Amino acid sequence: MSNELPVIYLARHGETAWSLTGQHTGLTDLPLTERGEQNARALREQLIGLNFGKVFTSPLQRAARTCEMAGFGAVAEVDRDLVEWDYGQYEGRRTAEIHAKRPDWQLFRDGCPGGESPDQVGARADRVVRRVRAIEGNVLLFSSGHFLRVFAARWLGLEPGAGRYFVLGTASLSAVGYEHDRSEPVIRFWDETPREGRSGPAQVRGHRENARR
Numbered sequence: 576m577s578n579e580l581p582v583i584y585l586a587r588h589g590e591t592a593w594s595l596t597g598q599h600t601g602l603t604d605l606p607l608t609e610r611g612e613q614n615a616r617a618l619r620e621q622l623i624g625l626n627f628g629k630v631f632t633s634p635l636q637r638a639a640r641t642c643e644m645a646g647f648g649a650v651a652e653v654d655r656d657l658v659e660w661d662y663g664q665y666e667g668r669r670t671a672e673i674h675a676k677r678p679d680w681q682l683f684r685d686g687c688p689g690g691e692s693p694d695q696v697g698a699r700a701d702r703v704v705r706r707v708r709a710i711e712g713n714v715l716l717f718s719s720g721h722f723l724r725v726f727a728a729r730w731l732g733l734e735p736g737a738g739r740y741f742v743l744g745t746a747s748l749s750a751v752g753y754e755h756d757r758s759e760p761v762i763r764f765w766d767e768t769p770r771e772g773r774s775g776p777a778q779v780r781g782h783r784e785n786a787r788r
Contacts, residue, residue: 588637589614601662614746615644628712633657642717659719663690683739697735
C-alpha cells in the first residue's frame with residue numbers, strides 16, 4: 576500500500592446556456608453547449624496520466640456528459656449528493672434579478688426560498704467528504720460550481736457559507752488533499768483551466784507522479 580496521501584480532484588462541468596447567461600442552474604437538467612463540449616474534451620487533456628481509485632459524477636447531464644467526454648464515463652459511479660444547489664424559487668434567475676427585490680440577498684448566507692439552505696447543501700457535502708475519505712487512492716468528482724465550493728469549505732472544516740470564497744469557472748479543475756497527514760486538510764490547487772499549448776496546468780502536471788499508483 577502506498578504511503579502517499581490521496582488527492583481529491585474536483586471537475587466542474589462545461590458551459591451550458593444558463594452558465595453563459597448567469598442564470599442560476601440547480602436541478603434544471605441542461606445539456607452542454609458546443610463550447611461546453613469542447614471544455615469537457617479539454618479536461619481530458621488535463622487529466623491524462625492520473626489514476627483514480629474511484630470516480631463519481633452528479634446524475635445531471637451537464638456533469639455526466641463532462642465526465643464522459645473527459646474519458647471517465649465507463650468507470651464513473653453516479654452520486655446523487657453531487658447535484659447542484661437546489662435554488663427553489665430562484666431557479667433560472669440571475670443574481671441581479673433577485674437583488675432587484677432582495678438587495679441584501681446572499682446565496683451562501685440565505686439559501687433559496689423553496690430550495691436548499693447552506694446547511695442542507697453542507698450536509699450533502701459532508702456525506703461526500705466522508706465517502707471519499709474512506710477510499711484508498713485518489714478520487715475524481717464531477718459536479719457543479721456552487722456545490723463544489725461548499726464541498727471545499729466542508730473539506731477544510733469551514734462552515735458551508737465559506738464556499739463564497741472559492742470561485743469556480745466552467746470546466747475548471749481543482750484539488751483538495753492533505754499536507755503532512757490526514758489531520759491537515761488543504762486545497763492543493765484551485766480553478767485551473769487549460770492554457771493554449773500546454774497539456775494541463777502546472778499544478779496538475781506537478782501532482783501526476785503522486786497520482787500514479
